[in-house]
Amino acid sequence: MGKPGKNSSDDELQQGSSPQDTLGEALWYKDAVIYQLHVKAFFDANDDGLGDFPGLIEKLDYVRNLGVNTIWLLPFYPSPMKDDGYDVADYRNVHPQYGTRNDLRTLVREAHRLGLRVIAELVVNHTSDQHPWFQAARRAPAGSSKRDFYVWSDNDQKYGGTRIIFTDTETSNWTWDPVAKAYFWHRFFSHQPDLNFDNPKVLKAIIRVMRFWLDIGVDGFRLDAIPYLCEREGTSNENLPETHSVIRQIRAQVDSHYKNRLLLAEANQWPEDVREYFGDGDECHMAYHFPLMPRIYMAIAQEDRHPVVEIMQQTPEIPENCQWAIFLRNHDELTLEMVTSKERDYMYRMYAADPRARINLGIRRRLAPLMENDRERIKLMNSLLLSMPGSPIIYYGDEIGMGDNIFLGDRNGVRTPMQWSPDRNAGFSRADPQRLYLPPIMDPVYGYEAVNVEAQTRDHSSLLNWMRRMLAVRKGSKAFGRGRLSFLNPGNRKILAYLREYNDETILCVANLGRSAQPVELDLAQYRGRVPLEMMGRTPFPPIGELPYLLTLPACGFFWFRLTADVEVPHWHEERLAPEELPVLVLFDGWTSFFRDRVVPWRIRMAEKLRSQFETETVPRYMATQRWYAAKGVPIKRAHLSDWLLWEQGSSSWLMALLQVETAQAKSSYFLPITLSWGDSDDEHVRALAFATLARVRQQSQVGILADAFADEAFCRALVEMIARGGSMQCAHGKLHFTPTSALKDISVEALASMPFGRPKFQGSNTVVTFGECLFLKGYRHLRAGVNPEFEVGRFLTEVAHFPNCVPAAGALEYIAADGTPTSLAMLQGHVANQGDGWAYTMDYLERYFENQLAVTVDASEEVHGAYLSLVHTLGTRTAELHKALATDTGDPSFDPEPVAAGDLVKWKQRVHDDALATLALLEQCQSRLTGAALANALELLEQRQLLFAKIEACGMPAVPCFKTRYHGDYHLGQVLVSSNDFIIIDFEGEPTRSLAERRVKHSSLRDVAGMLRSFDYARWSAVMRDTYDKSDREKLEPFARGWVCEVRDMFLKAYDETMRKGDKYWSFAEVQGLVKLFEMEKVLYEVRYEIGNRPGWVNVPLQGLLTLCEAKPDAGTVSAMH
């Protein structure tokens, strides 16, 4: 088999430092996920055809990597093996074929080292008839203490009201013993005489046995067949008070001598009877919830949530320190004792049509065959198991979807060897196949060649890797183990929806029990405003609002959501204020009502009041909810209408409002065109504007709304038509200027009118609307005075340089202030179909890549990044082509390349030097705010300052002539759109923190190259630091991330160099290498300053980059980078 976890030596040990965490906690079993396995069936280390302890020890890494934290060992005691070890012949030893007591000690020690606990089986109700106690008893005289170790009777009529459990094999609970000349009592097989707990010596002996194993280090016991310990005439001999008294004594013994040990009761009873086995928290810690299991199967079969909801509602509360144990399948049959006879018939029909699959009152099959090997249903079942209240038990082999063999006798069909690999004997043993204790499953569907650990470990989408992810997610939340359960009652009965709440954490589980896709509307009113975060992919869903929460689930689909209050709403979600909540403005004369000098004398006061309401309440309230409002969270004092134009066209009229927005700290300009639409809320137009409504308005009996005009189709069309026509309009103070470019000449007004209007869901700091697949109107909101490089450069690239890989500029709307200063209000561009930006593409790529690396433990092949690298090659080429286009000689002084003077180079270097001084000063000043690795790196940098200056000085200047040109200015992965395996370069606005005039200054275009190189570095950190990974994951991913970034950098530079060489303004990369490094330093120094000011948690990313650039420190690991 493959070697899962073989590379997991010391580093993996630190995974959440779980051994100490779990082992030290008294209530550990509440968060336990138990892996049930049979030593015999797991792995054979000595090749005798039977699994053993050394084999299990070898496979502990596999168990740990699965994500469980407890192992439950089926009986491993010496036994004649007539009941798979449940007929114990010696309580204090280990079956010789499994190993020795020392092997068990080693196992316990190794398991503890890996953070796993070990639960052993304790068969207290009966022994084997080979047990020395029974042999002594049958020979001892009647009435003696030795004889009384077991229950004897002279006739087989005693305890007549007792049911027979193994109806298929036994006819009576009494069996005649010819040696003792008496009948002995047995609730199970006739070779398993029941111990007599009325004899105090029996209890003492059992307690001594328990202490023997607890001293070895076993963490707990599963108490087998516990309801049957004591017998009393005239009762059913189940759940007797005497039995509970025995359990209490056992518990008291355990508690008084040991810490953090567990007793798990096996009582196949109804929940209200099982409840008794918890006592007042003074009997067993855990007990099985038997009735839940068949009901989960029933719910799936009937496609109705009722069976599960009903049984969970009948389940009594249990003491605070107790826990249910839940399971889907185990080593016994799927018992149907806990269902009505009608339901049993139904279950037999559904799941055991073949009578051979039935045994006693149950079905002897594994999970996968029960689900007809339907992967989705298996996943659904597991999702229910892992999210229902209780600690789940996973039966060995079910994590890979193992099958069974119903042609083997008794319940051996589900006890076949674990399937490790497609090798001989399923990789379980190297013995001759005929020596195996049972043949492995070999059929074409479930056989070990199809289903095995090795193959599934490699396959990212395998059931095994899915289980690992599920268990990792479950581990992230205590609510699954400890939370309160409450069911939701959606109308669709095929949907099972419930909440798990623990402290302030709330988890919503929704499962579709149906075989087809189902919709559901959930009443989550009490969680209004919370953002459901899907736990598997950590995807935020739209926040819970006023309406029932609508979800659509695929066939057998399920969701786990954490209802979070602190997670950001998905960026594409639009907050829509309910119209009733909007303020009402009372107008008296349409738009004129807002202008005091445009109303009749006796309305002046009203106009002033209205204007004040508009500027201090209506607009600020609306702006605060908009994504484009830059100063998020800063309350707006007033939005002064600094200039305006009432633009009327036909029956529509719009207020082109330029707002001077005043907050406590600053003043800034915004553009907010507003439409006034008359009609009540049913009106189609008003409805279409509902999400962008500022206020409702009323004028006498007429009602309407004020809305953001960018949401108004008529306005956007009028704007584009006006741009296409060109010209200007006079405002109150300045004027609006409309400019088309040649790109718009080909589009006729009629064509424009026929283009469908669209509003992309994602709206960023600018507002965007589209016209078919043709035009893209971008409305600037936050305004800056000056020539906008985006339109200037876009127009140059479109009209002069004819660069194909940018978005063509089609026109612009500018505001010319009274003093002649231009300000861009809107820009019209050609629409380019794309698949999102390079950053998102890269993040997705890295996420997939990393998940593959985490899931697959075998070494990956060499050519892992092939497809991505070819995309990076294209990116390098396009970048070079852009720079060549921008360096075109045209005679336009704003664009013509200028030779770099020697003075420039000195100036650039000086500037980086100054930046370094400023950065170091800032670091010194902010040292106290840094922690961990960031602080260490900051100190190191401060210490090595001379090295930094030396490195800046050492950046070699090119000997060949260089040119200064216009360049992108803010070039990173977010500024390139992926479009059918090519890139479209967007956003020529330049670096947002600089003034517009500064952004237009020519410089070396290699700054863009440096920017992109830094962006790769950021992508690498961002991908590794995702919340889904824990520390050990990050340690594991670190070399992969580093390898990725190196390859990508090299490929990008190679492609850039290749293309640039073909021009006349560039010689070779070797010449400009020093400059690239200088600019990279400049960029990274800027990043340090930026992160200190804005995101202190990220400051170590550029610090690490800076140290690497200085070669002061090798590229350190990702984990140390953040903390």
Next chain:
Amino acid sequence: MEKVDFLLEPLREFILQIAGFLPRLALALGVLIAGILLAKFARFAIIKGLRAINFNVLTERAGMEEFLSQGGIQTDTTGIFGLLIYWLVIMAALIIGFNSMGLTYITGLLGEVVRFVPKLVVAILILALGAYFARFVGNAVIAYCRKIAIQDADLLGKLSQYAIMTFVVLIALDQVNVGGDIVRQSFLIILAGIVFALALAFGLGGKDAAAELIDRWWPRRGKSDDE
């Protein structure tokens, strides 16, 4: 010598008179200059003041600006007010000036003109407010008639607007004492004419209906006899 003295006496008198008159002339000129300055200030203040209270909006809404511009007048009503005040102040200054010079006849004449100006101001005010009111009523009638779905809503609106306007113009003319009886009588004649026209229209148009009504109220004996 005495003869010469006697001969020079009128001259001296004349010179003395001139000497007496010159300071008064200077004073009058001073008053006039101050008056012009004051007038300019008053015009500025009145225009600013009127604009501050949006009087220009009122007259614009009343349709007066449109009317003025159609009549080729460059300025608006507020400007006219400014002009009137300007000249009022200048006239007042002139009156004081001439008065100080003892030119009572001119003073009297100017007094007449000055007394006329406030009337003109009031008349314009009446016109502005009246015209706004007329438009307001007209629009209200149109809105109401449209609401209760009467045909010819526009016609009725215009009719009421012009009816009010007619009254307003008459009041304004009355205020400035222009026309006097002629206006009053012609108004009566027009009103009587309209009433008579309406009476005729209703009378002729509703002759049959009226006959039927009368018939119902006072049934003719003959008919009742027939029954």
